[in-house]
Amino acid sequence: MQRRTNSILNNLDWLTVGIYFILVIMGWFNIYSAVLIEDQHETFSMATRYGKQLIWVGASVVILIIALIIDSKFYSSFAAIIYASIIFLLLAVLLVGTEINGATSWIVIGPIRLQPAEFSKVATALALAKFLGRHNFKPTEFKTFIGFSLIAFFPVVLILAQNDTGSALVFFIFLLVYFREGMPSIYLIVGLLAGVLFLLSLILPTYTIIMLIEAFALISLYILRRNRRELLVAFIPLVVLTVILWIGFSYLLPDTSKTISVVLAPVILSFWYIVKIYKHKIKHGYFILAVLFASISFTYSVDYVFDNVLGAHQQLRIKVLLGLESDPYGAGYNVNQSMIAIGSGGPAGKGYLQGTQTKFKFVPEQSTDFIFCTVGEEWGFLGTTVVLLLFLALLIRLVFLAERQKSKFSRIYGYGVACIFFFHVAINVGMTIGLAPVIGIPLPFFSYGGSSLWAFTLLLFIFLKLDANRDQLIT
């Protein structure tokens, strides 16, 4: 036992531990500043948010010690069970959970309130490590992709059902983990294309985007084939038919004639195209055709999804972010005030506890989602840069640690940890400086809240334990 403890302490990556403690301590001081009210200056009270956060920091130390003591084989062996338990908890929350701030994501047991969603990230990271770390793992198989999607996105459905969009989105970052393990690039390209089309469909009218897609398909054809005749054979009938349809429909359906004609023209021509491709054995022809139709139907359905699936406040937030709507006192209020807070900090900040935006509560959710404002206002560019560089150091260190693992399980889990931290930092900080949509997810170690602090601590120290035992073969 003595020898084992020593070996953990010797093998532990103290650099990461150091960064962790620096961030946690900085985080607590910023929460103290954010929740401090002038007339409570004198008395230090455990009933306040900074008091509670201090208790949770203490509890985190206990959690990290437990995480280090537990045998590293436990994590790989019990990954599936842990994952199943969390799924069960997520289901339980839906049934018996308590609603706070519009999200039914809390389990209340006596004085303790837990957010299972926070811990589900740990469990999912473990489960994915187990799944992707199998011996007979073939990253390019479609079966693998389905399996990955089921594990990674099943919690998403349950968390979305809790009305906690922010936490649900985190799970998409596991695609990056899969990418490291050999996900075919096509998935990434398709994902990227879908994202671009989604954004475009909010900005431009549908028929313009579809015309762009058609032009893109034709350009791809020419680039891949370098054959001008083929291009003209594809291009001329498309234009002619589109114009004819447009003139025809402009009398029948004047409102939608443009959209209908740009969609119908390629559909009608597709039979002819297929025949041509088959006859002349045109390489890539089917592929271009498939992408074309996939893109068109995707774009066509985005409007429907946006209008009918997303809530009004989410639509507004996305529109505000894209600059389609400006609303400094409504959806944009938080971001506007947050940017004022950070911008007014200047190069060196207003000084600790001196932030006027912070002190007088101009930024809502200041101690939770918008804690980075306090850093920006009171510590200035210097403070924000130091915090971001500390996070970057942690991320790069985690990538380095993951890469030195002998077992695939440990490596994949390490990437999972890095990617989760990355997503949280990128979205949270990006939101406070107007570069990311307002998605309510915590900034690791900074945002007020026990569940998130514990979950991040657990997430990190399980990996540090795995890393300490990296010489053993963990499967």
Add this chain to the structure above:
Amino acid sequence: MNPFQNRKYIIAGIFILVVLIYIARLFFLQVVDQSYKMSASNNVLRYVTEYPSRGHIYDRNGELLVYNEIAYDLLVIPNQLEAFDTVKFCEFLGLSKEQVEKRLIKAKKYSRFKASVFEKQISIESFAPFQEWLYTFKGFFVETRTLRKYNYPIAAHLLGYVGEVSEQKTNKDDYYKSGDYIGVSGVENSYEEVLRGKKGVEIFMVDVHNRIKGRYKEGRYDTAAVHGDDIKLTIDAELQKYGEFLMQNKIGSIVALEPSTGEILALVSSPSYNPELLVGRERGDNYKILEADTLKPMFNRPLMARYPPGSTFKLVQALVGQSENIIWPNTRFHCFYGYTVGNFHMGCHYHMDELNLEQSIQHSCNAWYANAFRSFLDHPKYGGIYNSYNIWRDKVTSFGFGKKLDVDLPHEVNGYIPTLNYYDRVYGEGRLRSLNIVSLAIGQGELLITPVQMANMAAAIANRGYYYTPHVIKELPERYNERQLPYLVKRYTDIDSVYFNHVVEGMYLAVHGGPGSTSTGTLIPGLDVCGKTGTAENPHGKDHSIFVAFAPKNNPKIALSVYVENGGYGATWAVPIARLMMEKYFNDSIQYKWIEDRIVNANLLNAKENK
């Protein structure tokens, strides 16, 4: 080895790229862009202005003319409003329910959290009953302002009024913020910097709900309001009051100066208005009424009206002619009911023939001056009218004609003494002949002179050759002494003092010369009054009645000009008004009450048409 190991660089690259983009963005937000600092202090700092009360205004004898009264601005913060008794509220403020609702909507539109003015300048009388109920109207509160108060309903043009500062001014001058008050006209305007005092400011920090959280930096940057300084004017309130009393129902002006100092004793513009009308809540409505009045009561005639000087200008002609050795005290010109050259005829009234200089003033002979002026313009020593006219013009303008005198009141106008350029445009280049402009000899033609310039001329003659710029300021606080310097400078005319004696003698004879003299109406026992009448031809209607005078002849104490528009001959109205003014000033009593009655009862407002 793992075939995808190189993908670690892509992932680490994404991490680094995002953090670098964020740091760049933060650099822009925090270091480059300064606007967020402004926004942050706009968020948190509330500047509460403490308005100073304006300085008082006294007359030359220390009589208080203008002082202040407290008034209240009612402000509202919409998000602090609670249900209240609208009936009572409307009653107190004299507003209709619709007005109240409209203003509340406007206030909400401006800001739900910031205070906006609901009703301005509620007088202390209206506010007293409202005050004890104010606490029931949650969200409303008052700010103290001051209103001008007047001891006498006189000198409206001279004192001017205080109004809301224009946007133009707030853009130019940092001292003023929208909603501040500023002297718009009269002394209130020209001595604004002295009278306004200094605004104080209290800086508070507020939270997101606009609740005051304390003083900014413990009040280190707060300042107290400083009272405006008092000023003393040269005006004699009694004389001013009497002048306005005489000028009732007449259009015109009286300007009375002290020749030895240039101090303005009275500056009457008629018709006038009660200065109280342009104070407080009713100012806007009253202003519109006054401005729409066809008699133009807002027009400050002594400084802004321009009239041909008529025969009063003969005094200047006599002086200029003498100084150029064209005429002599014993120069005599023939006059037979006027001046006739070929087809040209300038009429003259009956008087004895072959007058000398003094008599020409006494009887105001037109032919005498026509002859004198043409002799001057065409005198061979000048080598043509283009030289002689310029010499003449320079000497005339040395009396302060044709340009602003720089009286310490706003909106003074230039008047007009024609230039050769002007005549070249009218008659063609180089084609001006002395006969074209002979009417200048008797103060007609293109000459335009303001009443204050005319009074200044009387003062210059009274002083035998110099004047002080007319002004209304008597005493200023020491640190503004510099502003009084221009009024301490003796300004000499281009005429040597020796030439004045015969002109003064002529003016004396005009009053004291017995029958046939023009101004005998100002003969006041025991006072050597010197005067000259004028009748300005008015293309729009009946002639204007003009009189200039000073008294006593030696060591003069007062010089004045009186204009009565459409009053006919100078002797008819202007002369008796000047007489009464001088009697009032020297004796403080009126010898013949019937003269006063005749003047006061005369209504010449509609005299324009009966020519």
